[in-house]
Amino acid sequence: MITPETWDFPPPPSTLVSDSVSVEDASCFIKTHHFNSLVSVTLPDCVQVPEHIKTLLTADCEFYQVKQLPLAELVKPDFVNAFVKRGKLLALSSNARCDVEDSFMFSKEGNLKLSVQPETYQTLGLEGQTISSKTSTTHVITINVGDACFLSSKKHYDRVSSRLQSTGLAFDTILMWTPHDDRVCPSSIAEYFQTRAGLQVKLCAPQSTTVHKYSTRIPDLNSNKPDQVLEWIGALALDCDMDKIDIDSTCSDMELPSTVILWNGLYSSHQIHIVFQSLVAFIKDRPSVPWVSMNVQGFFNTTSCPGQQHYTVIIDHQLECTIHKVTCR
Template sequence: MLCPEVWDFKAPQHCFTIEQGQIQPSNSPSIIKTHYFNHSVSVVLPETIDVPEEIQSSLVDDKDYYRIHDLYTHELVNKEFIEAFVKKGELSLLAVDRKIDCHDTLAIIPAGHLILSLTRSTYQTLGLEGKPTYFDRKFPSRYVVTLDLKKECFTPGKKNYERVRNCLQENLKIPFDVVVAWDPPEEKLCPSSVAAWFNNRGYEVSLCRQNFIHRSRYSVDVPVVDDSCDHEMVFEWLGVFSIDGNLTSSKDTDSSGYEFPSPLVRANQVQYLECTGFFTRRMISKIYSAIKEYIKLNKDSPWCSMDVQGFSDSPISWGFKEHNFYTDGDNSYTFILRPDGKFITRKSLSSNNKPRIFQ
């Protein structure tokens, strides 16, 4: 057994990037486009008496998703499934109830890649080529296998396709519970078609809906957000407010020792909305667009914010960046939009950091 003094495990570092800029009238920001697995969205609206219907509907309308029980991975390379849902529209699929640091897990991103994050023992029996985990390449305990389901050559009868299907069917017999949402390419197509496909294959399918919370708070001291403010303290305030909606003190610190940002301004009424479940990037884009339109038309509002939290156990966080819960688990971002047309974002990269071990 190693002596405890030999190894020094450093606490994980929090890593955030902050960006400022001008709100663009069209197109979703890249921060939304590259974050695929969104678990919760919260919105803060200072100086707002009634929540605009456009914002509330963007959070709750047409946000159903589905849970497929005991799904076998080889179904995801079925050619009919790929042609109908992977190559058309945008499919987002994620294994749930799996721990990224110790279990096998998988995901499909809208670009059409099937990502398998596997323990060493599972990978060694699978028979497909992958790469060692980014977090431990010297003595890897995990491997990542990425399959491009949209490649033209990935089709039945081709050698590579048949090998992949055979390896998944014969060597990866672990059933996964997954959540799935499909954004069809045309409005006339129903998003529930993907659930019907799995149901017709004999799988148990459950309809899931987002959990919605709405709080109104009165006489709240909110931070002044301008070019010279302490952005870190403003984002910290948002995090505290989301937990403690009764945060109203304008003193430097409250009884818990929390230090308030300065300066503050009194807001007569603040609305807080939160939805938790499974959101695709298209869903998030619609929420962002509704908030952007609101702040543009409401000059009396000092600012508004949107915070998005990712799944702590997804195989990836941003784009193809591998995700690790041990270092932090946080893969989130926050927008603050101002009526002068400017924005501030904070993006968490904590889960992409390697753990630091010193001898």
């Protein structure tokens, strides 16, 4: 019997779309991506990174992991009043693939979105949208928990609550909560799940890594194709041998230092926007830096987009931005 080459698979199909936009338009785009897991910032011709940039996504960026969180807990009146209406909650199932397994996400607008398999969909008995592909069929159910009409005295609430309780849907979950009132501690939600619901909750700290390269040829944005620039950014972040990357340099006869900072955690669009604003201020104050970039990757198992999407924003000295959006399907 011939052993199949299980390692020899082609890369998944992907699309790259590049748009030149203003700083304001880039800000609006960033604010539409709520669930972010991996962020990297590339600083060409830079070794000494300001401390406030290094800690942008580590200081006060903790999140929580909840073991087997029942979805019925997220629609209880006490929880909705305390956390959905008095803050912004981001939550999603952490160990499930939405294309082949049941999963969920909870957005800051108060929408509970379930992506479930046909058997679970029939058991739940709640209306949803059917999404079919060549390999699978999933059903997406959206419940607006933050709606003023989503009350325990209403039939719709009673039906949703009873169906979630009877099916017992529960997931390992990561979440973060930002209260509207600065005097309220974000850890209140962990205390609630531990004491009121008797769940196991773990505090998680984001991870940070810095890569320094002291001799690199910086890509010229005008003479290189977008995929060449993105390849260079990715190779630098992976600490690859940069001599093997073929690019047209901003200074053909010079090699300059470059730095990449990588963060891994659970980040809201607001936190990512703060990083973007800091990079705009950074390049204004650094005439020697030709450009800076920020790469953001989401979670593969969120139901917010049909593919695995990530994007890179490049900012030049004219404060013109280019957004490169990559979607893998």
